[in-house]
Amino acid sequence: AEQLNALAPGAGPKKTIFLTTGAEAVENAIKIARFHTRRSAVLAFSGAFHGRTLACVSLTGKVQPYKAGFGPMLPEVYHLPYPMPYHGVTLEHSLRALEQLFKADVDPARVAAIIIEPVLGEGGFYAAPSEFLRRLRGVCDSHGIVLIADEIQSGFGRTGRMFAIEHAGVEPDLITLAKSVAGGVPLSAVTGKADIMDAPGPGGLGGTFAGSPLGCAAGLAVLEVMREEQLLKRAQEIGRFMSSRLKGLQARFPCVGDVRALGAMVALELVKNARADAPDADLTRALVQAAGRRGLVILSCGVYSNVIRFLAPLTISDTHLKEGCHLFEQALEEVAGAGVKATAAG
Structure with missing residues (x-):
């Protein structure tokens, strides 16, 4: 106390x-x-x-x-x-x-x-x-x-x-x-x-x-x-790393409408056609399942059930953090990649 x-x-x-x-x-x-x-x-x-x-x-x-x-x-x-x-x-x-x-x-x-x-x-x-x-x-x-x-x-x-x-x-x-x-x-x-x-x-x-x-x-x-272990500093490092990786995905995938982070409290919001007023809860559910098939447990949240939240342990190693981000990227490519390819072809 x-x-x-x-x-x-x-x-x-x-x-x-x-x-x-x-x-x-x-x-x-x-x-x-x-x-x-x-x-x-x-x-x-x-x-x-x-x-x-x-x-x-x-x-x-x-x-x-x-x-x-x-x-x-x-x-x-x-x-x-x-x-x-x-x-x-x-x-x-x-x-x-x-x-x-x-x-x-x-x-x-x-x-x-x-x-x-x-x-x-x-x-x-x-x-x-x-x-x-x-x-x-x-x-x-x-x-x-x-x-x-x-x-x-x-x-x-x-x-x-x-x-x-x-x-x-x-x-x-x-x-x-x-x-x-x-x-x-x-x-x-x-x-x-x-x-x-x-x-x-x-x-x-x-x-x-x-x-x-x-x-x-x-x-x-x-x-x-x-x-x-200076975990306050570590939280900031985790947030910067994950924000950078997720913003890279935002640039590639129109379904990633927003990436936001305060320290290691990180979120990615999924939408249709890059529109904030068109939340995509179905894609979010599919992404959670695709990540699970790869051994990565992620959680959705949000008023519209279209947000993936990341709460990596503040004690996580760099190796595991990078591995988790890599698996997430693979899962997103699986569920959203077809749409990206169709858009590019069109």
Whole structure:
């Protein structure tokens, strides 16, 4: 806890509560924010993923497969458009939507928290513009709203900084952590400003297996390895290498609409005829299968299920990284090469 408190961005005292899963971290962050503010409404974003428990799926901004059939959802949760310049959603669009929401649907004086992934995870690896995060911080300051950074997928060095929100120079009030925090051993955490963390009384937060000795020991070992092996620097190297390889594919294949990366959080978006408004989910599924036949496991994501996300281990060797990229290129050539040849012949 002391090490996480020291690593969290911003000045002032911090505190940490340990839990077991990412969903628990998000649930407890919302509870802390509500208790601290004595308010109930929460703002989240389209395309976001915050977990599969009922409160977390209410915050999640995608119906299939997460919400369908599980309603009714948690009340007083409102969604805003996440900035996605590739799809024509600018930070100004998102900020105007926030302004309109405050006018039409919820008084900002009723809002306990705004929760945001600095980089959308399941939503497609879109990074929120730094200016947007700074202005969101300003909105929270103006209205006494708790800003929660969900760093469960983007945190712990993945983007080349300890936390992705550090790229924007923004200090959140609370940060949720899981996944990489203990190298795969079940452990999650909420780290935040001490005065906010102290709001709930004894017994209000916790869990049967929260902060297990094994999980905490693994978490300490992860921090030691990150320092010794300079994994923040390694994340940047991985991102540069993969971006270069994928942009080479973008130049060859019209189906590769966009390549984006923040550190080693890398994505490739597949579209039809180089059009951002024509996502190609079928090609994406075929690409995942073609890669699998070559022994390469890749994952799709995105609001339109047309994004391949790359989360190479920060400890990966150069040899394995190059081999993985080579296998991916072969798979893409298999599923998209025919179209390229037909276009060239035409």
